[in-house]
Amino acid sequence: MITVFIKPRLFTVFLLTAWSWQTSTAQNNVLQSYIDSALSNNLVVQQKNVSLEKAQTALSIAKGWYYPTVSFQAGYQTAGGGRSISLPLGDLLNGVYSTLNQLTSSTAFPQLKNQEVNFLPSNFYDVKVRTTVPIINPDIRYNREIATQQIQLSDYELEIYRRDLVQQVKTAYFQYLSSLRAVDIYKAALELAQESRRVNQKLLDNGKGLPAYVLRADSEMEQVKAQVAAAEQQARNAQLYFNFLLNRDGTSAIENNYDESSAIASVQRQLSGQPESAMREELKAMTQVVSIRETLLKMNKSVYQPRLSGFLDLGSQAENFAFNNQSRYYMAGLQLEIPLFAGYRNRNKIKNASLDLQSAEIDLTHTRLQLQLAAQVAANNLLAAWQTYDASNRQLEAAATYQRLIERGYREGTNSFIETVDARNQYTQAQLLQAVNRYKVMIAATDLERQTASYSFKK
Template sequence: MKTLLKRAGTTMGILLLTVNLCLKANAQTGVPANYIDEGFKNNLVLQQKKVSLEKALNDLQTAKSLFLPSVDFLAGYQSANGGRSIDIPVGDMLNPVYSTLNQLTNSKQFPQIQNVSQQLLPANFYDARVHTTMPLLNTDLIYNKKIQEQQVTLQNYEVEIYQRELVKNIKTAYFAYLGALQSIQIYEASAQLAEEGKRVNESLLNNGKGLPAYVLRSNSEIETIQAQLTNARLQADNAKAYFNFLLNRPREESVDPNFNATDSLQAISTLLINEPDFNSREELKSLKEAVRLNETVEKMNRSYAIPKLSGFLDLGSQAEGWKLNEDSRYYFAGVQLSMPIFAGNRNNIKIRQSELDVKNAKLGLTQATEQFAITASTAKNNLVATYKVYLSSLKQLEAAESYQRLIEKGYKAGTNTFIESVDARNQLTAAQLAKNLNLYKVFVAAAELERQTASYNIHK
């Protein structure tokens, strides 16, 4: 590692100079920030994640509302005729008394009355009331509210996890597009060299100094380069289409190719020095929150024996014949207590189940921690390797450029063959492509390390 950094330091000047010759630099660093912001705003999958977060927030509001009184207006009307009835012997009880009173008073002030028969089903009866209920003591509501709060936290982590993944995908797609554009430029330059070689061979042939085979070889080389150029253009179109897909834009919409490779490479040199820290990953935070959520469920299950107390109050009016007066109005209030006595051992089974859920969540957290440590270390090593390969490709490109100049000069002077000049041009093209490919591999590897260490600031 130290040797690599020393080599990187000695070649940084050449590195930055070559990059400036290959790419147009501006004030931006990395992928233009507006593309990341646009992805956060428009990406369809991210919008779905945010909808899930909103649903979790609504569930939390519902859990909070369960602590408030519930008020309903209830009304009913009943009317019946026949059915069971109850006989009230009013006449049998009072008529002898009334007869005696009439005899004593020598009058008929106390008439005889009939026995009464009252049917049990009401006739023309209404009951209208405002029914209010409120929990007074219910531990399930307390734990349910806490669980919903933890669910909101989990959903928020889900949004942030996908945001980080989206940042990595946007950067990878952007670098793939830039790499394809650079490949197009390389093939176009190579095609110009091949056309010049064809022109020279035709001129030599016309002057009796060349061979027809050299002209045929030039035509074949030009066709090969044109096929490679067509393929590079298709790759650029595909990369642009995927990049625009991530941002939920039309596939043909233009993409800004300006990219400050100098500043980005300087930032990467910092990544090479620092040890990767994966502890800020939202995945770990989410798993820790999942452990706490399962512990909350366990506590809720253990509180099953705590009594539940609720109260109710009815304010209303009921009477026959739609009467509304002092006699019809009423209130009815009370409290209800619920305490479990026997449930076939189901509560103990739920407690055991929740204990296993907690244990499983903790094991998942431990496994994920170890896995993230490995992936972060692997991403760091991959970045170091790609950076070293890129530095090597710069030297190879420098050698290929020097070799091509010497061979081309010798070919024009007649000291080198046409085959040697073609080979030199092919080596130059291959070196340019390798340098271009390795450059963007460095940026992609840096984006992966950034993802594994959650170092990108998504809360700007």
């Protein structure tokens, strides 16, 4: 009989545990869905994606320099006057042609006129298709390498902002939940103040109370109402900022069914770990900057290497728009360039590139130390926030016990009304402090997550 009783009981416990785990997962998925929405819709992320696409386009442009360049070129010229050269063809050949005609009894050899040929062309055209191709040019190789490195740098910059955005969304969400909790606490305090006012008014009506107690209750009610209004305004501001991060209407509703106990449990696991900043995209980005500076230095040093290119022209040129076998032509050639002297500009460029590389290496070292410090500070802040939260839990328990004792004593006539007001205020402040410190722990954990780059993005 015992076995038969225990099995259904264990099955019920199992179902409750599974339901609790499923509910916790669904509640935590609320925040994850907001993070996914922000990563998809945030305007700065979209801007960073555009920058990444531009870097990819720059790489395509750099690769395009390896291919031949083909262009169509056409020119037309006409002129009159200017320098000329005389060709006495008639004086030189007419006598010979006349003799030949007499000997052959024919007119096969006509008489020629002396010619006057201008140096400037008249009604002249030149049409061609020119193909140029680089053969030796180290600048093209280095530019392609830099463009490839720039893509990786842009990708790191995008990841840096994505991590910043995740931190901002989580922090804004916790601040919103904290403000909602403050509103609930103040409203509960207002209900207690209203009940106190009702009791004191009833005692006064029965001749057992004092008018001062009623006035004091009215004052307490107005004070709490002002606190409720301030808390509600803070909640609206938190709502506006959170929706701004998600790039949606500021008044959009925000789900608040977040599993705080699960989040607090995960914080306890974080406390036992050692902060590590080696995976930060900032370090990867600075390392990439150093690589780009090294490539720029190599490119500047390659200025003394020869550049060789080739060209091929296929076209036609003639006067009076003639087009025949004599007008058509082709021309091929090679062009070699070797820099010899440029007023020390190239040497100074190499020096500047070397200094830029040194500066980038120093920045990398400085960034590494900064990130290590930030990770350690974030871990210390989380530990301090946890200790403060733990103390506020004990303070809340003490304030709740004290408030119950004072309320009981007031009903029994052993404590004054002022003591009940003070006890309620202490309890309200302890509730606020405990709620605020709980969300401060979550915010500190979010900061540590950012400083260690431990958040995992979806693939």
